[in-house]
Amino acid sequence: MKTRTVLGSIFASIAVLVIGWQAGNAATIAASQASASATTGGATGAASTDSTAGSTTSSTGSTSSKSKSTSSSSSASSKDGTYNGTTVQTEFGPMQVAIVVSNGKISDVKPLQLTNADGRSQQISNYAVPILRSEVLSAQSAKVASVGGATYTSDGYLQSLQSAIDKAGL
């Protein structure tokens, strides 16, 4: 093989790897700064950053449950409250969620621990959790499809969720 080809291949490959490495580092730093600012925002911070996509659905969901609650408020209120699910070990670290039950329905899912083994799993959590939350709220169960590309996160999330549902006796 010619020197030109060899050198060209080496330089092109190194350039691609260096760019990937740098961009990866930059993205991780940006992500960790974002999560740091979120945690300083208080206990609800984590939930609020996760649920930006799902917040509109949850508000409409809560209004509809309120309108229904007038008919069946007495029986449902006994189960109302917040239930923590068990902690599930996944490939990317422990995972735990809590559900908020009002009027006998799941009105919110709060992440207590999200997979954060590395920058990637944080990223996965950041996009997968809002999707899972809105699906769970509309299905009112843990029997929803896992999010593509986030199998471990989805499985951990839904497993912890199921245990919380079991505790609530829904």
Added chain:
Amino acid sequence: MASATAKRAATLPTTVSAARSAASRRSSYRRRAIRSDLLVIGFWASGALAAALYLLTGGAKLFSTPAAIVTSLGIVTGLIGTDFILAMLVLAARVPAIDSAIGHDRAMALHRALGKPALYLILAHAVLLLLGYAATAHVDLVAQTVSLWNTPDMPIAFLGTGLLIAVVVTSLVAVRRKFSYEAWHIVHLLSYAAVLFALPHQLSVGGVLAQGTAQRVYWIALYVLALGSIITFRFVEPVVSTLRHRLRVDLVEKIAPGVVSIHLRGNSLRALESSGGQFFVWRFWTPRTWWHAHPISLSAVPTDSAARITVRDLGTGSKQLGRVPRGTFVSFEGPYGLFTDAARTAPKLAIIAAGIGITPVRALLEHSTLGPGEATILLRASTEDETYLWDEMQELATSKGAKLYTTIGPRSRRAPQWMASADASRGVTLRSIFPWLNDSDVFICGPQAWTDLVEAEVLRSGINAHQVHTERFDW
């Protein structure tokens, strides 16, 4: 000198046109060299990009703990291994741009060279990820394997790995000899299944290629490119071409014991734009022969309605070709190969051919526009019976002003071993036949071992490697 049958046409002024064609040859060679370089650089860069896809997801953080390092290496090996396999598909797809840049035989040599590294990378991917995940989750390997097996899309990925092992093992030289070409080919087709079986777990379990990321789009594009090349150039294009040109056997002519010329008739064959020296992969549709595909060069430049190939019965399949009836439908893939005038880079032409290797050389000579004295030809045969098409070569040499030498008889025991012993012992050498060897393009075609001997000696003369052209009939 070997039984010299030198014939030379009257000397004509060749200066202007020869100089111009030499310049255009040099520039076309430069263009080809650049394309070939870009192909190689693009290949390595795509491997690096596969690794970069993963680095993009976290940079240094991905390598923070021992378990993370093992996991990261596992993911990177999987990405690079898959990238290599997709590159192998592209190399085997007979893409015209690749064929004209590096030639089909070199593309297939690269394809073969990548097979084992790609398999090792995929196996490393499986092993490293099992170890890495097990270490992260603090479970033993068995539990980790069970857990992975129970993950959606993973069983089929394991199956894909198994198929890949089967494909590579059956392609090892020692093992492949035990299989007929057709049996090996069927196993080899499983590689398409292996590649497809691996895709679901990459897209669902692989966090690198998560939904909504640019990485996922790029990766799917790679798959589309690789499988698209295969579908287009291995399946659609040959079928369309076959149906368009409607080739049928016109006449099977026995030209020597065990050697036949098959004359074919078809429509608008010039539109194939085949250059003399290129080959096609032929299939003759009779009940006994249709499952054999034969890579055979045209032995003459085709007219618009007629083409000719010349075949020696080297295998069970080609033996039956001598008996195909007139009117047999013929399907084909091609033309392929860089054993043509287009590959020339030097002012002179040297042709060395033996046995049935005469066929591409004959078409090459017929197709070339040559100045008087530009070409020198050496033909070799073990016996007088093997001088296939030599009469035609004689005529062509005369009309093109080329010198033609022959060397007949058993091969010499001492160097040069590729020559007949009678000529070698008389002191005939490569240099005495081809005095302008270093200013020549050397085209060599013959049995594999013989071709290797000649090529090695030609290269020892210090000639530029790009001036040496050999054709090995590779699939």
